[in-house]
Amino acid sequence: MLELPILGLLHEEPMHGYELKKRLDETLGAVTGVSYGSLYPALRRLERAGAIEVVEPDGGPSPIPMTGSIGGETAAARVRRVLTPSRRKRKEYRITDRGADVLEGLLKASEDAGDERAFALKLAFCRHLAPEDRMALFERRRDWLTQKLARVRGALGAGAGPGRRDLYTRSLMEHDDEATERDLAWIERLIAEERQISGQPGAEQPA
């Protein structure tokens, strides 16, 4: 599931794993926790799939030819350290053309309509999407929430008899119902704003 946000961030600029995680935490920390146990395997999958590639560290692909002597190498290392306060050797990742396609595919995918996390992730990077695809994304979400609301309502009503069902469970369901209503209202607001934007084309958003 991390593929999408990884590609989304790398689409803006190349980065190494650690920074990727920091960015993910700060942008999506509220909605999804990210651990290295997910991040690094995801990076390897993406690399294997040819969606991202490793670029040479900071100094660029400058050759720094072998001196043939150990001493020469350590001296070169010392120079490097002085010139750039380069941290531990880090692997910087860059998105490929193939990766950009993969990103678009993930953003357009419609399977996971019922996954809060997946939607939040897509929303965070949906600016890379064509307006019509973005609208489709929002509407799929709206439809799913509508269905969920009906389901929750049904389950709430099914509390047949007087004292049926636990008080705490009932409260939980009522809160869930309310939260779903809010989610729905939010999506509908997003859709309305989206219509306005596409109504006056050429009004690109800055930054």
Added chain:
Amino acid sequence: MLELPILGLLHEEPMHGYELKKRLDETLGAVTGVSYGSLYPALRRLERAGAIEVVEPDGGPSPIPMTGSIGGETAAARVRRVLTPSRRKRKEYRITDRGADVLEGLLKASEDAGDERAFALKLAFCRHLAPEDRMALFERRRDWLTQKLARVRGALGAGAGPGRRDLYTRSLMEHDDEATERDLAWIERLIAEERQISGQPGAEQPA
């Protein structure tokens, strides 16, 4: 994570896996999906740990002594089938004393304060808890939500500069902020109600 709701349901009455799933779906379907791929392994874990045990199918542990002949056995099976419309041989699970302890331990556990799912699960079965422990559970949740709210606020404010941060991401964070506020208000309502209840002891909830 399914251990808790499984034990919670079995604490009320013995059940077999399929029915367990139906009950889990209807009670918690809104908050957590349950799949067999999680359910059956969880049941095996619980059985290995001695928290639950399999009881003999419907007919009870009635001996039905071996007849010593194949024919006798099949005849006995035919009788069983006629007497009780028993479905496919199903494994009915029952909670053990050890399991009741495990359940209480899981309900009291404080590690997972920041897990929506875990809290919903606990809430659904917190009636098995002593009032003070239930209150502690609620307060832990409230404290965690308070911290989360502060974090989200911080992240929202950190959008330094004028046009910083994507519009959609910003909307996502604002919605998250609002949702967290609602969650917090809900918990505080629960806590207030809880205080009232413990204020007038002897007022047990029916059903």
Added chain:
DNA sequence: GCATCGATATATCGAGGCGATATATCGTGG
């Protein structure tokens, strides 16, 4: 009788998520 079908029921597999943990390296301050 019996073929067939949908609901009931148990179980496993592989891919992936995640917390815990290991292992380096760098910058800082004692």
Added chain:
DNA sequence: CCACGATATATCGCCTCGATATATCGATGC
């Protein structure tokens, strides 16, 4: 000069979950 915390990459084991396999039961139709 070295201890320590932040930076950085990586793996392990347990768990979740969707997909799938496999039985069995009850009902329906012929």
